[in-house]
Amino acid sequence: MGRIVLDKVTKSFGETQVIPPLDLTIENGEFTVFVGPSGCGKSTLLRMIAGLEDLTSGNILIDGEDATEVPPSKRGLAMVFQSYALYPHMTVRKNIGFPLRMEKMSQAEIDERVEAAAKSLNLVDYLDRKPGQLSGGQRQRVAIGRAIVRDPSAFLFDEPLSNLDAALRVGMRLEISEMHERMQTTMIYVTHDQVEAMTMADRIVVLQAGVIEQVGTPLELYHKPQNVFVAGFIGSPKMNIFSGPEAEKHGAATIGIRPEHTDVSMSEGTWKGTVGVAEHLGSDTFIHVHNTGLADMITVRISGDISVKHGDTIYLTPQAEQIHKFDAQGLRIE
Amino acid sequence: MAIVAQSSKFGTYGRPVLAWAVGLLFFFPIFWMVLTSFKTDADAVKPEFLFFFTPTLENYLNMTENYDYWRFARNSVISAVSATVFTLFVSVPAAYAMAFNPSRATKDVLMWMLSTKMLPAAAVLYPMIFLAKGIGLYDTHILIITVLSLINLPIAIWMLFTYFKEIPKDIIEAGKMDGVNTWGEIKEILIPLAWGGIASTALLVFIFCWNEAYWTVRLTTIDAATLSKLIEGNRAPEGLFFGRLSAVSTAAVGPVVVLGWFCQKQLVQGLTFGAVK
Ligand SMILES: Nc1ncnc2c1ncn2[C@@H]1O[C@H](COP(=O)(O)OP(=O)(O)OP(=O)(O)O)[C@@H](O)[C@H]1O
Ligand SMILES: [Mg+2]
Secondary structure, X not given: XXXXXXXXXXXXXXXXXXEEEEEEEEOOOOEEEEEOOOOOOHHHHHHHHHOOOOOOEEEEEEOXXXXXXXXXXXXXXXXXXXXXXXXXXXXXXXXXHHHHHHOOOOHHHHHHHHHHHHHHOOOHHHOOOOHHHOOHHHHHHHHHHHHHOOOOOXXXXXXXXXXXXXXXXXXXXXXHHHHHHHHOOEEEEEEOOHHHHHHHXXXXXXXXXXXXXXXXXXXXXXXXXXXXXXXXXXXXXXXXXXXXXXXXXXXXXEEEEOHHHEEEEOOOOOEEEEEEEEEEOOOEEEEEEEOOOOOOOEEEEEEOOOOOOOOOEEEEEEOHHHOEEEOOOOEEEO | OHHHHHHHHHHHHHHHHHHXXXXXXXXXXXXXXXXXXXXXXXXXXXXXXXXXXXXXXXXXXXXXXXXXXXXXXXXXXXXXXXXXXXXXXXXXXXXXXXXXXXXOOHHHHXXXXXXXXXXXXXXXXXXXXXXXXXXXXXXXXXXXXXXXXXXHHHHHHHHHHHHHHOOOHHHHHHHHHOOOOHHHHHHXXXXXXXXXXXXXXXXXXXXXXXXXXXXXXXXXXXXXXXXXXHHHHOOEOOEOOHHHHHHHHHHHHHHHHHHXXXXXXXXXXXXXXXXXX
């Protein structure tokens, strides 16, 4: 079980309120990702759920019980820190077994659980090493192992992959996703990397300045962003967003079109511009177009390769049904 | 080029020479003391025997009769060890609380503690003596241990605070998630991670306690008198004897020097344990 309900929680540090009243329900077994720009309060929110940070007001319910005043270890949650936070003076075996030892579990059972966790995380060969003798990826796995052995009702991750190099990050991303598929345990995952958010989440919570901008599945956020902020935040490369006469033509204050929803021609189209930089990825080509009169730069994404070079004149045609419209308050118009 | 060559020449030769010179300058009085301790009382005052004399162990062999060395030494050990233990017992939790649960007042509390060290000891000399006599603790171990602990607490808390600050907060928080209570946090995480710092603090406090003279001399007569009192008193019934006095002084500072020498390796190891992240 692991259903977590945040009921009008707020958080202030001294005079500054970083989380205005916020409501959120995380269903049992769900993989929820908190995403948002740096400083928006993702970690603070996660730490409030963990119990490492007191609430200024409001309540947290875990499986229907008020956990607001319950100490961290009694909440049945396990946390994986960005810095791994392993105990440097203990071997991997001791690290993973530590929470069980604190629960006064029998040594035989501790050994059994540690072995099982080590096996599932490919750590068997490293059990007698100290964290200092491990690579970043291995350390992260130890941190995950320490969380798994407790058999928690929910896992909390605070940017667990951001200290790893790109290749390892992709691998660990998959491992964590697979772990979730296998265990079906609630997971809350904080990241500012929207690719991680899109690929891992059942549901994404987009935060800005402590406020939830939108909650939804990755595809809901992609296809129906509720406001300009979410539209610009989700998706890579970023959605092209602009206001002005072109937006008014569509009966909106602001419109947005994703790079992949724009057709390109060298001879004719709706918008005319000149090529700035063309980035060839092989599978795709990103073209950055200037002088359209709409925005400083429009990015388009073409599947496959296309031969354009700097200074070429290019015509862009947005796919009409893919244009996102927003009103003067920045809210989506259907 | 010439300047570079010169300065590197200074680096290779000048600096070690300078270091040795300064070292010897500081070391000389101790060296002299040790040297004198092997002279007879008669030789000790004769300049012609400054470096060349017939060494004798007589001063050391007679130390017990001349000065009752062991009684003072025992008192020194009792008060320095107890005061060190007591100081750590108070300062570890205090520094822990300030390092990991700082409040708005933490900085002020630290400064206030340091400021107590700025009060001249002489200012409270008579109040202390009257107080000690009034409550009947004058010349007792309890009094000396309490006083030594109190005067060393600020420095111990400051040192430990700095060491504890080095421990990443995440590790303490991971401990909280894993279910350690406050005592477990100190025992399982803090002490193993900061033992180098705790050991050097303990050693330093011990040395300060062992060497303390101002209060131990003034608050004791016989029963709780330490080696400092013995040296300061330095009066044998027959007068002033430099040979004997040097021997007893050497025997008084000896234990601390030996202790520091042996702990050196562990201390360096402890301080460079690092690898916390
Ligand atoms: N202990 C604290 N005291 C005062 N302000 C704090 C404290 N912790 C966080 N804040 C502030 O609260 C806000 C939210 O911080 P938080 O760490 O939750 O951001 P975040 O979304 O996790 O950012 P990042 O992606 O950079 O980790 C920030 O503006 C930060 O400055
Ligand atoms: Mg954060």
